[in-house]
Amino acid sequence: MTRDDARQRARELAKEHRARGDALGWFEKLYVxxxxxxxxxxxxxxxxxxxLADWLARERVDGIGATGRRALVVGAGLGDDAEGLARAGFAVTAFDLSPTAIEWCRRxxxxxxxxxxxxDLFAAPAEWRSAFDLVFECYTLQALPLGVRxxxxxxxxTFVAPGGTLLVVTRGTDVHENVEELPLPLTQAELARFEALGLARTDxxxxxxxxxxxxxxxxxxYRR
Structure with missing residues (x-):
């Protein structure tokens, strides 16, 4: 299967599940x-x-500088971002809605x-609140329909600890051209929601x- 084929199948699954009123179930279906x-x-x-790799290098985050610092990966996928953060020295927790994805990471x-x-992002463990020195969100927001996003x-x-950092990577756009097709890039105005929630954009x-x-x-x- 080509990468284009995989993207098309993901769009089909997302559309099918949204039509059934299940905006998130397609993630598990795709991994299965x-x-x-x-x-x-x-x-x-x-x-x-x-x-992410560029940011870690630029910030000179290494195995010494990150020791004792906790990181959370939103949407673990197949685990590559989480493993990269672990190699940088963070104590990493990575979560995903899909049980199949998590088992895949462990294998x-x-x-x-x-x-x-x-x-589930919308029912995360209470102990994760304000618990992480670094929160990394990559491509999860863009994979959510607007109403869920x-x-x-x-x-x-809420995962970001006092003094902690939120790092977001996403497709970007100035305006939404087709709100029905995923992935749906984010605008800067949407990202400003994090500032309204008490974080300060630093870069x-x-x-x-x-x-x-x-x-x-x-x-x-962003920093808290």
């Missing part, structure tokens, strides 16, 4: 259909996201120090990345 083949997962790159990294958890900013923000990158399919992406950094 993949049957352990990452080619069927359109966001699987077999490495940490380049904009891929059987000796990992990452705590992989099945959890509007409710997702607050729980993500912002607007960049076009990707060799085979160049796309506009935002990387936003």
């Amino acid at each position: 259909e993949a049957r352990g083949d990452a080619e069927h997962v359109p966001w699987a790159d077999d490495e940490p996201h380049p904009l 891929r990294f059987p000796t990992s120090r990452v705590e992989y958890r099945v959890a 509007e409710r997702a900013f607050e729980p993500i923000a 912002f990158l607007d960049v076009v990345t990707g060799e085979q399919m160049p796309l506009r992406r935002f990387r936003a950094v």
